[in-house]
Amino acid sequence: MNTLYHYPLSPFSRKVRLSLGEKKIEVGLVEERYWEQDPDFLRRNPAAKVPVLKMGGRTMADSTAICEYLEEAHPVPALLPKDAVARYEARRLVGWFDDKFYHEVTVKLTGERVYRKVMGTGYPDSTNVKAGAKAIKYHLDYMAFLLEERRWLAGNEMTLADFSAAAQLSCLDYTSDVDWNRHEVVKDWYAKIKSRPAFRSLLADEVPGFQPSAQYADLDF
Template identity: 90%
Template sequence: MNTLYHYPLSPFSRKVRLALAEKKLEVELVEERYWVADTDFLRRNPAGKVPVLKMDGRTMADSTAICEFLEEKFPTPALLPRDAHMRYEARRLVGWFDDKFYHEVTKKLTGERVFRKVMGTGYPDSTNVKAGAKAIKYHLDYMAQLLDERRWLAGNDMTLADFAAAAQLSCLDYTSDVDWNRHEVVKDWYAKIKSRPAFRSLLADEVPGFQPAQHYADLDF
């Protein structure tokens, strides 16, 4: 059995889980409290980060590298376009959500509201929370701009870019930190991707001490 070491509210773990599920690849999920710096886990990934995938006798780290590996080894269904320009655009947006969105929004909201308590590092920093609440508006506006011109974020087909974005937003939605009324087109996009079978296991996640928002698992939210 293949194994994915993950943490439920890690957006990078969620991105890989979505890719695996979309390609109908079964894995055993092992929850990893990666911040504890367990010796066994550090052997799997010296960077001390999730996700880590064990497949075909190999141990692989880094969510983007894992997704690229899955795309090459299991090309159907495709999660990256065949056209070089569209492939670039999908990769560009994966980078946008994994880097810019994560550091400006998810780390400041989910990181402060959930991970500080889970990791035992104190109380939320209100300055970070305010900055994250402000930044998410800019990102939702940018997503709306893209979706006004395209069916999906990177073009007319669903790609890893959509999974990268949905992974971040689903963590934020767990704590009701997304204003879905800001842009109907973004809400419709999320409803489409949230309704996919690949999303089911994410909607069943629960973090002890934190109840998900009432609408979190509702497909008709």
């Protein structure tokens, strides 16, 4: 049995879950409170981060490395284009959302509103929350700029870039931190990806002490 050690509101866990779901690879989910640094979990990944995937006798860490492995070991359906330029663009945007978006938005909103309480590290820092609320507008504008010319973020085919973005935004949507009315084209893009079968398990996630937003699991939001 394949096993994914994850945390429900970890965007990197969600990215891997979406890739596994799209490729119809069954896995058992084990929730991991990685910040507690359990010795068994540290043996699986000394970096003390989720996700960690046990598959085919291997234990793999790092969401992008895992997704690249899945792409090579299970190439159908493809989540990275064959064309070198198109593949570069998809990878560029994976890096954008995993790094820039995550640190400028997710850490400052989901991190402050949810992780601080769950991890017991204090109360939300209002300065960070304000910075995250400002930064997400810039990122939504950038996504709209891309989607005005493309069917999906990296081009005319859905790629891992879309899953990276959706993984981040779904965490923020859980706490109602996304203004879906800012750009209709971004809302339409999210509605398309949200309705895919691979997304269903994410929409069933719940974090104790935090109710998901009203539109979180609504496909017709």
